[in-house]
């Protein structure tokens with residue numbers, strides 16, 4: 525079963541459903557990616573900051589390439605530039621490091637993970653003595669210019685943003701030679717992002733939803749918080765307590781724009797998910 529796609533401003537087809545790799549533990553993420561590719565996923569969402577791109581790369585090497593089950597062009601791979609590498613001199617080396625870890629010649633999409641820069645260096649979360657984050661003053665517009673060079677070098681087919689608000693999206697658009705193709709933001713039934721979706725949609729920037737299940741295992745979740753995956757109100761039918769939400773008659777923008785990331789336990793149900801995404805939108809927005 526093929527996964528439905530959205531067309532980016534670059535003309536690339538991006539599969540609507542992707543496998544997220546954040547919090548995928550070493551020793552597990554390779555199997556998750558292999559299982560995902562085997563059962564139809566064609567979009568893998570990675571990031572340098574997840575600390576597991578080498579292992580994701582092992583899975584890609586096993587399944588993708590000459591004489592393998594899939595060709596490079598069959599799989600859409602996204603990676604992200606981390607906040608400590610926003611300085612224009614760090615952007616190309618950071619991209620090349622992700623490419624080397626993933627074992628790829630190019631990324632389909634390279635995102636600026638967050639708008640704010642952290643102090644340059646090897647520490648992923650550089651902190652001051654009082655525990656606060658040590659920021660740097662590199663502006664995301666300067667980082668964007670360095671990311672545009674990656675497209676010209678053929679290292680990334682498309683570049684985009686993540687965690688950017690509407691004003692920041694417009695700010696980048698105002699100086700962009702290569703338009704941001706995507707803005708990846710948190711989006712789920714408890715955070716529907718209706719205004720940002722409309723804003724980006726009007727400008728041809730596709731919004732990818734991260735934490736589409738509300739990220740119940742995110743480190744900062746408070747105990748007892750409602751989990752949108754199993755909360756009846758989020759879905760149109762009481763049958764929503766199953767592992768996959770029910771069909772809904774409510775269509776809409778999220779059908780086009782949600783790129784849901786599901787954990788490995790859901791992978792075998794992917795063909796049902798893909799069929800489901802093609803036919804209707806699950807969320808009430």
Ligand SMILES: NC(=O)c1ccc[n+]([C@@H]2O[C@H](COP(=O)([O-])OP(=O)(O)OC[C@H]3O[C@@H](n4cnc5c(N)ncnc54)[C@H](OP(=O)(O)O)[C@@H]3O)[C@@H](O)[C@H]2O)c1
Nearest residue numbers: 544545546569686734735736737738739741753767785787
């Ligand atoms: N760009 C960014 O800044 C950014 C930020 C966050 C995430 N992301 C991307 O988005 C991906 C997904 O985000 P996420 O991991 O935060 O959130 P998510 O996909 O919303 O939630 C994942 C969690 O949902 C729960 N879950 C999954 N299947 C379930 C099922 N069948 N029934 C009940 N619960 C289920 C699991 O939690 P339990 O293990 O507790 O059951 C699982 O770990 C990431 O892997 C990453 O690629 C990007």
